[in-house]
Amino acid sequence: MTEGSAELCAERRVYRLYRFREPFLDVETELVAGQFSDRYPFVPTRGITGYRTGPLGLGHVVFHTHDVRGAVAFYRDVMGFGLTDYMGWADAEAVFLHCNPRHHSLAIMNLCMGRTSGTFNHLMVEAQEYDDIGYAYDVARDKALPMIMDLGKHTNDHVHSFYIRTQGGYGLEYGWGGRLVGPDWQVRFYDQPMLYGHRTPA
Template sequence: MGVRSLGYLRLESTDLEKWKRFGGEFLGLMPVEGPSSDSLYFRMDSYPARIVVAPGAEDRMTALGFEVLDERELARLVTDVEKAGIEVTSGTEAEAQERRVGGFVHFKDPGGNPVELFYGPILDHVPVSTPLVSKFVTGDMGFGHAIISAEDARGTFDFYVDVLGFIERNTMRSPGGTTWFMGCNPRHHTLGVTPMPGPGRLLHFMVEGATLDDVGLALDRASKFEIPMMHSLGKHTNDHMVSFYVWSPENYAVEFGWNGLQVPEPVPVYEITDGAFWGHHFTPPPQPPQPAG
């Protein structure tokens, strides 16, 4: 059966103060308390925190958390991952409690990206409150999608399809190589892998609002809080999402979108030759201040 959705994202950041505004006041996620008093926890739906940001010496992704059906499915996938030559470590009970899940394992994918497979989110039944956003589109499609990198993007793509059960949706070529977009539920794509030298890392993640007004109001908040724009408002050619992108405090590409394409049944793969039907004009990331003199 394989992976069912992107369940959570865990980050380390050198600037948690910026993340308090970025996650809560801009994205509109619900800040909640968690087991670690020095970390930030953000909910967006009935699940436990979908995004957790811990203090760190560097800006990095520490876990891309994928949900599986149950404990037996997790065991089956662990066997398949180990057959692919990848060492898998079980999470401790304390680590599972911190993530608010029944159990999980962690490993690095062939590109070096930190991956966690989990089952059994622990629900506290406190209604989520996101007054800045009418509702986030989640449910069985998870919290959104992410794009990661790998030196051997093809080999990493093969791992996610052949071992973890993802379905190829489309590709896009660029001077740097081919990017693969994959789904594991009706959301057009849950994961993308793109070639890049060095260890794999997070490049991009997306959250989806339920209305076009959610996108427009998020644009207003980006302007109000001077969040640096990456891509202007536009419409994608692969998932048809209307969205804009900003640069996160770490310069991840963060997309706020609406009306993404859903693909309930597998369809033939295809290649796109442009990322947008219209819009999505690019602005480079902000540069750090240069020393005087």
């Protein structure tokens, strides 16, 4: 682990930063302290209500690894994440972990769907209102953005969302309505990721 330079801290707008190569997902990871707040609130350029972030963080990320058990143990025992739930379907296995009340900030998947270890599957950002998902869906369709999964709802976190492929190759899930993990949360196992929808376009 190395400490980030003053220049890097300034670029990230944080007080202090440490970097290390995370051993299971094989990704460059940064731990930060003292994230600076902007004087000016975020104002979307389109007429939407904004994003559900603050104490819930940016959203969630999903990675593939050759060692799901090792990765889960690392994030639970070393990084202090809590176990939310499990999912298994076809050749896929996923473990969902939380570090705040958001259902999951990190999900770890096996090497299903031809993915290699360290592959970044997707980032999820969550809108404040469902209508914002509808507006964004129209924009995505009008601009013919590459759709990975059509509108649908997940079984475990109850997020309504659609997925597009970004220019970086990873997915962007645009969602709404995620449920929160409370003190009496019970870990469950799901055999399907979607309650409905989330179909792959032809």
